[in-house]
Amino acid sequence: MTTTTTTLRSTSRLLAVADNGGGPDLDTHVQVHGDPPRLTGAAARDGVLGALSRSGVTGRGGAGFPTTRKVDLLARQRRRPVLLVNAMEGEPASAKDRVLLERAPHLVLDGAQVTGALIRADHIVLCIPAEHGGAAHAVQVALAERARRRIDALHVELAAPPARYAAGEESALADWAAGGSGLPMFRPDKGVPMAVRRSPVLVQNAETLAHVALVARHGDAWYRSVGAPDAPGTTLVTVTGAVQRPGVMEVELGTPVGHILAWAEVRRQPGGVLLGGYGGAWIEGSDLDVPFSPAALRERGAAVGAGVIGVLPAGACGLAETARLVAYLADESAGQCGPCTFGLPAVAEDLDRLAMGAADPALLERLRRRLEVIPGRGACGLPDGAVRLAHSALRVFAFDVANHARRRPCPGWAHRPTFPTPGVRRMSLWTTGTRR
Amino acid sequence: MDDGDETVTEQHLRVDPVACDAFGYCAELLPELVALDEWGYPVVSDRAVPPALLDLARRAVAECPRRALSLAAGKPSVTPKRVRLASSRR
Numbered sequence A: 001m002t003t004t005t006t007t008l009r010s011t012s013r014l015l016a017v018a019d020n021g022g023g024p025d026l027d028t029h030v031q032v033h034g035d036p037p038r039l040t041g042a043a044a045r046d047g048v049l050g051a052l053s054r055s056g057v058t059g060r061g062g063a064g065f066p067t068t069r070k071v072d073l074l075a076r077q078r079r080r081p082v083l084l085v086n087a088m089e090g091e092p093a094s095a096k097d098r099v100l101l102e103r104a105p106h107l108v109l110d111g112a113q114v115t116g117a118l119i120r121a122d123h124i125v126l127c128i129p130a131e132h133g134g135a136a137h138a139v140q141v142a143l144a145e146r147a148r149r150r151i152d153a154l155h156v157e158l159a160a161p162p163a164r165y166a167a168g169e170e171s172a173l174a175d176w177a178a179g180g181s182g183l184p185m186f187r188p189d190k191g192v193p194m195a196v197r198r199s200p201v202l203v204q205n206a207e208t209l210a211h212v213a214l215v216a217r218h219g220d221a222w223y224r225s226v227g228a229p230d231a232p233g234t235t236l237v238t239v240t241g242a243v244q245r246p247g248v249m250e251v252e253l254g255t256p257v258g259h260i261l262a263w264a265e266v267r268r269q270p271g272g273v274l275l276g277g278y279g280g281a282w283i284e285g286s287d288l289d290v291p292f293s294p295a296a297l298r299e300r301g302a303a304v305g306a307g308v309i310g311v312l313p314a315g316a317c318g319l320a321e322t323a324r325l326v327a328y329l330a331d332e333s334a335g336q337c338g339p340c341t342f343g344l345p346a347v348a349e350d351l352d353r354l355a356m357g358a359a360d361p362a363l364l365e366r367l368r369r370r371l372e373v374i375p376g377r378g379a380c381g382l383p384d385g386a387v388r389l390a391h392s393a394l395r396v397f398a399f400d401v402a403n404h405a406r407r408r409p410c411p412g413w414a415h416r417p418t419f420p421t422p423g424v425r426r427m428s429l430w431t432t433g434t435r436r
Numbered sequence B: 001m002d003d004g005d006e007t008v009t010e011q012h013l014r015v016d017p018v019a020c021d022a023f024g025y026c027a028e029l030l031p032e033l034v035a036l037d038e039w040g041y042p043v044v045s046d047r048a049v050p051p052a053l054l055d056l057a058r059r060a061v062a063e064c065p066r067r068a069l070s071l072a073a074g075k076p077s078v079t080p081k082r083v084r085l086a087s088s089r090r
Helices: A025-035 A042-055 A067-075 A096-103 A106-118 A131-149 A170-177 A206-224 A256-264 A294-298 A318-332 A338-355 A363-373 A382-396 A398-405 B024-029 B051-063
Strands: A082-086 A123-127 A156-157 A193-194 A199-205 A234-241 A246-250 A273-274 A281-284 A308-313 B011-015 B034-036 B042-044 B070-072
Touching: A025 A106, A025 A206, A042 A067, A042 A106, A042 A206, A067 A106, A067 A199, A067 A206, A082 A106, A082 A170, A082 A206, A096 A106, A096 A131, A096 A206, A096 A234, A096 A246, A106 A123, A106 A131, A106 A206, A106 B034, A123 A170, A123 B034, A131 A156, A170 A193, A170 A199, A199 B024, A234 A256, A246 A256, A256 A273, A256 A308, A256 B042, A281 A382, A318 A338, A318 A398, A338 A363, A338 A382, A338 A398, A363 A382, A363 A398, A382 A398, B011 B042, B011 B051, B024 B034, B024 B042, B024 B051, B051 B070
Parallel strands: A082 A123, A082 A199, A123 A156, A234 A308
Antiparallel strands: A193 A199, A234 A246, A273 A281, A273 A308, B011 B070, B034 B042
């Protein structure tokens, strides 16, 4: 997908260098951000841990979990942990971690060193799939620069786990690091750290660590000076779909979605807006005053997630698009848990039949029952995300649902796909021959 | 739950979805607490196992061919349990 950074109209912090035309090298980085923070001694660690806690930094990988809670837990382990930096970015519509690593690799590496020091890590493993070669190359160059100047206390290893939608799910990444095949694990208690062999593991998203690097330098008051009171700071978003200038940009949390779309030069009212990622939710194309912040989006059943903002063009069918996205998620299921393995293809088929005007009379009731029964029953959040998306589609595209349920397809059904769904065949093939 | 049951620690049923292969014995033994979805996978009630059903629940746990069913004290989300390692799976 296109990964041009649009001109920034918001506070640039993570992308401060790149947005002013600067390169990703260490000299420019230090010139703009100052020297990498050094955390020697317990007092320095406690200081940064306190600032991090007051800053309210949350994970930017999708779940939005408070970063200090995870760091605190790992800082209390007896054995030295391993820090896994998660730049897997399995969301096909997201490019923000890649862009961040290409343009500001040192900020992510600073944050990894700070976090590693906070948890007294043994070493750091930075996970970037081989497909994201530009980001891996930028990190290699940055690591060589840092090695020459000996600025890093902890060894950083670069790893390339296989790219898959769920590969970046934290237990899947820990599984891969432990020599497994990289599948999500059943973790009934998230309060117990995962482990690689016998070492506890902390998994942190690349963007999250870049924020940590800035909090360690400038403190929590600085961090909270932009953004919304209940969601301070900035965040990276990937704007994609029917926009003139797709790409990654940094915005303050709480910025109205409509402003972000205006910066990306969306000129017509969208048919709908996909927020978070493929496991996210749709909001209505007219609902653009909503602030891009966790609390405001929660009211609409949506979330900041991985920062995807996907614009559905006015002429496209949101249900057909949703059917494709759910089919993609079904394909990406690891096939470990029954409700996901069998439930998601069934939901995708229901949605597709509905979109093409081939609904049987029992379809809507069956679909709603399936959406009720699937969530919360998988090892990871993939099925829950797919269900969230489907639920939101039934709500946001309710007018189309009613029409299609009366077996009227819409012209939008044949619209070309808006969001990439690698590997998903042209839909509706599976209904051939079974159409009543 | 909060109906005044004098169980010392509340027990909840829990399914390991990765291990479960939809044998369905749990739903046969314990229809009060386990239903099957249309694909044959168990949907367990999130209420505490009533004392009268504890013996049956233990039996259901013991008879699961995949060892996917367990009884855990307290709410399912706060039950202390070691995360299974990939390396210990093979």
